[in-house]
C-alpha cells in the first residue's frame with residue numbers, strides 16, 4: 435500500500451508505476467478519498483498497489499472515514515510504501531510528520547516498510563543522500579529510495595526493491611486487469627478531479643459525485659452514445675451557484691472537460707448529464723456518507 439501525507443504524490447506514484455492514469459491527481463491536498471487498487475504486471479511478478487487518502491487531522495466525519503480506509507488498508511497490506519515528499523524547507527522533508535507516521539501507524543502495524551522520498555526532482559543529489567541517511571538512521575526501514583513519481587525517476591528501481599518482499603503466490607488477477615473498481619467509479623473520480631481543478635476555496639471539498647445512471651447503449655446499437663447521469667452534491671445553495679457559474683458557463687466547462695477524459699477512458703463517446711443537488715452538511719452526516727460509499 436501507499437501511505438503518506440496529503441499531496442505527497444501517492445496517486446501520481448500509483449499512476450507512474452502502472453504507466454496509466456488510474457488515480458486522480460490535483461495540486462490540492464485531500465484529493466483521494468477512497469482506496470484505489472491498481473494492478474502492476476511484469477514477467478516476474480504481479481503487484482497490487484493500493485493508493486490511499488492522505489493522513490490528516492480529522493475535522494469532519496468524512497475525514498474519519500478516510501482515516502479508516504488507511505487503517506483497514508494497512509491491516510491487509512504485505513508491504514508499506516511510506517511516501518514522504520521532499521520540500522524546499524531546511525530539513526528537506528517534514529520530519530515531524532514522518533515521526534508521527536512511523537510511531538503511530540507503521541510501527542504498530544509491523545509490516546515491512548520501504549520509505550519512498552518523492553519529488554526528488556525538487557532537490558539536488560547531495561540533499562537526497564543526506565535525507566536518505568537520516569531516514570535510515572532514525573527509523574531504520576527495510577529500504578529507502580528517492581524517486582520522482584512525476585518524472586518516473588527510479589520507479590523501475592522501486593519495483594525491484596519491492597520484489598523480494600512480495601509473498602509467493604499465483605497471480606491473483608489476469609494480465610490485462612488494471613483495477614478492481616468498476617468503470618462508473620472512475621467516471622465519478624474524473625468528474626471530482628475536474629471540480630478540484632476548476633473551482634477554488636471550499637467548493638471541491640464540499641462536493642461529492644454520484645453516478646445515478648450509466649446506460650451502455652452502444653452495445654445494442656454502436657451508433658448510440660452511452661448515457662451517464664450524475665448528481666453533483668454540494669453542501670450549500672451558494673456552492674451550487676458557484677458550480678453553475680454565470681449563465682451556466684462554469685458547469686458547461688466542467689461537463690466538457692470531464693466528458694473528454696471519460697470518453698478517453700472508456701474509448702467511446704458518451705452523453706454526460708450533471709445535476710447539482712444541495713445536501714446540507716453531507717460531510718457530517720453518517721447516513722449520507724454511507725450512501726456515498728464512505
Ligand SMILES: Nc1nc2c(ncn2[C@@H]2O[C@H](COP(=O)(O)OP(=O)(O)OP(=O)(O)O)[C@@H](O)[C@H]2O)c(=O)[nH]1
Nearest residue numbers: 440441442443444445446464465466488553583584
Ligand atoms: N515536482 C513533483 N511534483 C509531484 C511529484 N509527484 C507528484 N507531484 C505533484 O504533487 C501534487 C499532488 O499529487 P497527488 O498524486 O495528487 O498527491 P496525493 O498524495 O495523491 O494527494 P492526496 O490524494 O490529496 O492525498 C500534484 O500537483 C502532482 O503533480 C514529483 O515527483 N515531483
Ligand SMILES: [Mg+2]
Nearest residue numbers: 444445465466
Ligand atoms: Mg491522491
